[in-house]
Amino acid sequence: MHLSLSSFTPNIVHDIYVKNPLQSPLGMEIIRVGNELIAEIGFEAFTFRKLAAQIGTTEASVYRYFENKHKFLLYLTSYYWSWVEYHILMRNNNLLDACRQLKNALEIIGSPIKADDKNLNQEILFYNIINESSKSYLIKSVDELNKVGLYYNYKKIVATISDIILRINPDFKYVHMLVSTVIEGIHHQIFFANHLPSLTDTDTEENYLPDFYYHLILSTIKND
Amino acid sequence: MHLSLSSFTPNIVHDIYVKNPLQSPLGMEIIRVGNELIAEIGFEAFTFRKLAAQIGTTEASVYRYFENKHKFLLYLTSYYWSWVEYHILMRNNNLLDACRQLKNALEIIGSPIKADDKNLNQEILFYNIINESSKSYLIKSVDELNKVGLYYNYKKIVATISDIILRINPDFKYVHMLVSTVIEGIHHQIFFANHLPSLTDTDTEENYLPDFYYHLILSTIKND
Amino acid sequence: MHLSLSSFTPNIVHDIYVKNPLQSPLGMEIIRVGNELIAEIGFEAFTFRKLAAQIGTTEASVYRYFENKHKFLLYLTSYYWSWVEYHILMRNNNLLDACRQLKNALEIIGSPIKADDKNLNQEILFYNIINESSKSYLIKSVDELNKVGLYYNYKKIVATISDIILRINPDFKYVHMLVSTVIEGIHHQIFFANHLPSLTDTDTEENYLPDFYYHLILSTIKND
Amino acid sequence: MHLSLSSFTPNIVHDIYVKNPLQSPLGMEIIRVGNELIAEIGFEAFTFRKLAAQIGTTEASVYRYFENKHKFLLYLTSYYWSWVEYHILMRNNNLLDACRQLKNALEIIGSPIKADDKNLNQEILFYNIINESSKSYLIKSVDELNKVGLYYNYKKIVATISDIILRINPDFKYVHMLVSTVIEGIHHQIFFANHLPSLTDTDTEENYLPDFYYHLILSTIKND
DNA sequence: GATGAATGAGCGTTCATTCAT
DNA sequence: AATGAATGAACGCTCATTCAT
Secondary structure (H helix, E strand, C coil), rough: CCEECCCCCCCHHHHHCCCCCCCHHHHHHHHHHHHHHHHHHCCCCCCHHHHHHHCCCHHHHHHEEEEEEEHHHHHHHHHHHHHHHHHHHHCCCCCCCCCHHHHHHHHHHCCCCEECCCCHHCCCCHHHHHHHHHHHCCCCCHHHHHCCCCCHHHHHHHHHHHHHHHCCCCCCCHHHHHHHHHHHHHHHHHHHHCCCCCCCCCCCCCCHHHHHHHHHHHHHHCCC | CCCCCCCCCCCHHHHHHHCCCHHHHEEEEEEHHHHHHHHHHHHCCCCHHEEEEEEHHCCHHHHCCCCCCCHHHHHHHHHHHHHHHHHHHHHCCCCHHHHHHHHHHHHHHHHCCEEECCCHHHHHHHHHHHHHHHHCCCCCHHHHHCCCCCHHHHHHHHHHHHHHHHHCCCCCHHHHHHHHHHHHHHHHHHHHHHCCHHCCCCCCCCCCHHHHHHHHHHHHHHHH | CCCCCCCCCCCHHHCCCCCHHHHCCHHHHHHHHHHHHHHCCCCCCCHHHHHHHHHHHCHHHHCCCCCHHHHHHHHHHHHHHHHHHHHHHHHHCCCCHHHHHHHHHHHHHHCCCCCCCCCHHHHHHHHHHHHHHHHHHCCCCHHHHHHHCCCCCHHHHHHHHHHHHHHHHHCCCHHHHHHHHHHHHHHHHHHHHCHHHHHCCCCCCCCCHHHHHHHCCCCCCCCC | CCEEECCCCCCCCHHHHHCCCHHCCHHHHHHHHHHHHHHHHHHHCCHHHHHHHHHHHHHHHHHCCCHHHHHHHHHHHHHHHHHHHHHHHHHHCCCHHHHHHHHHHCCCCCCCCCEECCCCCCCHHHHHHHHHHHHHHHCCCCCHHHCCCCCCCCHHHHHHHHEEEEHHCCCCCCCHHHHHHHHHHHHHHHHHHHHHHCCCCCCCCCCHHHHHHHHHHHHHHCCC
């Protein structure tokens, strides 16, 4: 299933950026190269200075688009979750079976977005989400950022999947807890499989991760 | 249940520190104050300079104990997991019921260690584990550090709990995946409850978190 | 004594500005908001960027009116001295007594201009003169700026008051020295009274400052 | 009158510096070269980076001695006023005549300290005091700095000269006002003589400045 | 005439680390 | 073993200014 959705534009809260990077060639270069640079050297070592050098522009120009590297990471994660949201909606568009919808959602979360994206390399973005996205909220300023709505896209996807689950079992009370556990779980397991294999159970089966979590969800909500 | 286990000494891989901080007053001061400082300003802003200033010593002295702030975080997390391991063993010592053992383990993971600890404030350590511990492995050098065994204590706890679960259902194939998902899940949910409540389901019930995950585990492994 | 002199326009040397700010709404906004911003954050922290942001225009637009922030400060001080000059002339218009004229002049220098001024808040301008005006000449480029006449208004007021004093004692030889000492003295004493009170002698009497300096002048020139 | 007072050490409030620059060769180099660099390029253009480059050390090393360039200016001015204080005391040591003492004090204030000083070029320091010293208090943080006593040396000199004047006329009520006006006046007139001569009255007579202000003081206090 | 975008340069500061004592 | 001094390097950020529209 490969979507060529040239019409997609991410729905990202304005406060994350100073100037919309998708509205100028330089802005698009910043997010494209920034995505790659974070994957290459890690978010801690990533600086606007290095990013500017890579692009061939100046730090000052980067600051025109993003207030700091943190907001930039938030932009990337919001971009990712906006894509995920969009893909789930597209894929589940004409489906009636909530279980099938849930399975689709888990599959989308468990692998890179498969779509031509002129802005960002989606494989690399997926890798960054797994490695760095939790750093966008595990910070001292989380409350302040949350207050102005900067975690909107993440919360939205949790709400979307929660709704699907509630259609399977409308009485389940801990649906948000379950969904956020599963989302974080999927991404964490991919990290563990690559780096700390004894914390997971590597398998040759394709798509075993979404299957495992699909089973986990259904078991948990049915026995409620 | 309050344990006064003055005999406890954490079992921490030597490579994490340069000189054992528990063998000198300055070393103990470093981990005691370091734990508090990270809680206060966050791991990103934490530096050996600030730590030394707080203690009233010099950066050079801190370097005598820890190679860098990263290793220091690893020390704290290892210290924590070593405590958790010890507590689980103590609590489950004479119990035969694996389900009861599992429940105990989840409860221990879900709240601060309740023990007098002259070295570290355990409430603060628990807070740091929730907020910062994932930064000890979500880094570029994870493979290198793993190769020399620096994640031993974390892996050990996963193994310990996995063994309990396998006694409930010896045929369950994804036990490490399940356990690491649950451990990360519990800590994440506490963070979400405090900072991003729409990602969880706040409840007035005491201990609802361990209960939820206990139910999740049993459901998942029984329906296998 | 309150003058409503809507007809007043400051007589400011052209080289201080690029484009006359009083000839456009944007220009008037620049001097109005700039005056307030300097008072708020201090001249060192004041930049055209911040000024432009406050107004809701761009740095480039500000540059159309003033070459740099230094010239802007010179504009404000010249504006102030032009007002002072005008007020002294108005107030002393029909007076014959030079001593009375001197007293009037000192009073005008010792308190904010009391006049409706649609361009600038005169209270704030007075505050800026006290705090910042000496920075308009205590700079490396003073000779260069002086050569093109940018300190005209300040020199003019010294000359005007010197002339009054010379009518009291035509033989006094150090009149400019005396006048510039007194003018700077009055403004400095107001600063000291607010911030370094041990350098002055605070008093409850109204207008003690002009009185003190009036006495100082008369004593100095009479005993010559 | 030339004093070779190798025993002099300035009495400077500790909070002005981080580490006493007179206690190490590097520290002494910093104040020696810093003094010269400010004279050369002006305080606004003066930065720790340029200072470090001139000395052949690094910014970080300069920060070990002074928190910021502002504190450095405060150090220079405090050093100057401490010297002035010391000189006045030495010169007036065995004198009984308060008028003679006043005259001496004014002469000392009106020209560079004439003493061998291995730390600082006193000619250049005098030049800096005239051009830059008022910037040490005409700032937003003046109250905060004053609260911790950083203007001690300036206030002390005003008190010292005030005491002399009160011995001439114990009933004069505005002595601090008069003294601070005169001190600022002397330095300002030197600046005006060099740069804005129409604000002063240049004269060929030696020492005309102290003489003028001596006359001004006596006239003012006698006619009280 | 006014604005938006971009940029070269440099600032103040802090960092991790080393060396000598 | 612990400390004090020093330093190279880089960070995050802002500045003044210019250019194209």
